[in-house]
Amino acid sequence: MADVFGLGIESSCDETAVALVKNGREILAAPIFSQIEIHKPFGGVIPENASRAHLDKIPWLLKEALAQFEHPLAKLSYVAATVKPGLTGSLLVGYNTALAVSLLSQAPIIPVHHLEAHLYAAILEGKKIEPPFLGLLLSGGNSAIFRVDGLSKVTVLADTMDDACGEAFDKAASLLQFPYPGGPEIEKAALRFMAENNITLTAEESWSQKNPLPVILKDQPRVEPRFSFSGIKTALLYLLEKQSNPYYSRDALAYFFLQRATESVRRNLGIALESSGLKQVVFAGGVAANSYLRAHVEKVCRRHQAELIVPHRSLCTDNAAMVAAVGYLYYQAGYIPQVYAVASDNAFNFQPS
Numbered sequence: 001m002a003d004v005f006g007l008g009i010e011s012s013c014d015e016t017a018v019a020l021v022k023n024g025r026e027i028l029a030a031p032i033f034s035q036i037e038i039h040k041p042f043g044g045v046i047p048e049n050a051s052r053a054h055l056d057k058i059p060w061l062l063k064e065a066l067a068q069f070e071h072p073l074a075k076l077s078y079v080a081a082t083v084k085p086g087l088t089g090s091l092l093v094g095y096n097t098a099l100a101v102s103l104l105s106q107a108p109i110i111p112v113h114h115l116e117a118h119l120y121a122a123i124l125e126g127k128k129i130e131p132p133f134l135g136l137l138l139s140g141g142n143s144a145i146f147r148v149d150g151l152s153k154v155t156v157l158a159d160t161m162d163d164a165c166g167e168a169f170d171k172a173a174s175l176l177q178f179p180y181p182g183g184p185e186i187e188k189a190a191l192r193f194m195a196e197n198n199i200t201l202t203a204e205e206s207w208s209q210k211n212p213l214p215v216i217l218k219d220q221p222r223v224e225p226r227f228s229f230s231g232i233k234t235a236l237l238y239l240l241e242k243q244s245n246p247y248y249s250r251d252a253l254a255y256f257f258l259q260r261a262t263e264s265v266r267r268n269l270g271i272a273l274e275s276s277g278l279k280q281v282v283f284a285g286g287v288a289a290n291s292y293l294r295a296h297v298e299k300v301c302r303r304h305q306a307e308l309i310v311p312h313r314s315l316c317t318d319n320a321a322m323v324a325a326v327g328y329l330y331y332q333a334g335y336i337p338q339v340y341a342v343a344s345d346n347a348f349n350f351q352p353s
């Protein structure tokens, strides 16, 4: 069978990325530009600045991704681009680039749902991901558990009532005066505190009882998984304003925050596994890079005899290879959804053409 070369384009938030992928699995080139330094002074992503940075960088990344072929446009079988969800201006830059490449190459555009791409990223590492499975997605913009029954057949089982998980980490880190993005800083500080106090994952119960931050949705019946992170963050704010005796260090508070956020993830994943009976979990999104959270998610999966798949760190964060990979699944299935522009909704129901 002839090799299939696909181009992936990702520009939904603060990473500009283009990838050339062979047969949906082999990454041939994946140049990426992270806008972290651009947004750092503002402590978060400024949409207009993000769009401008995408516009500046995308032609160069495209050139780099296609550099290895003499006549690259003739080689492409499809062009996959993220069309939702994301910042509208940023999505437009990626989508219009894809449109131009598609017109020049005659390769069809495959519109990609960013979250669906996250859920299948691990196939780039040769991992077998087969619906039906549960997707746990924790990122800067999302905290959700999905039931995945096939391409575009994704049901939201749990969503956040307020902040996304990564967003809450970033805000908590900012309260604790750690630099942006705060998630990795909270992790480092929490692990330092755990090491200093010989805290192990198996003996955390007493620390949970000592944790001054509240357990959110504690009395919620165990039927419907639901995330909420802003209450933990607000409690942290009040504690910081008032704390005197005991006085908690920044590392201690980072640990307490991480512990409470993780408890919420454990609880919700447990409910979803129990109620769905599914035995495969894909854990994706930037927050999946957190080793503490991952270890706890592993424990929950073991308890429910479910297999856990977590993509490598580099594939957990936003990238274009995962866009090309999920695009390949659609291409192979002959299922090219009809989308003529970036989408303002987040629904998963792409309609086949």
Ligand code: KG4
Pocket (backbone or CB within 6 Å): 013, 014, 138, 139, 140, 141, 142, 165, 166, 167, 169, 170, 181, 182, 183, 184, 186, 187, 285, 286, 287, 288, 289, 290, 291, 316, 317, 318
């Ligand atoms: O999926 P992602 O790269 O993109 C967006 O959704 O924008 O996720 C980024 C988020 C940020 O909020 C960041 O603080 C968080 O993931 N994150 C982490 C860690 N690494 C990244 N959160 C907790 N622990 C980490 N090690």
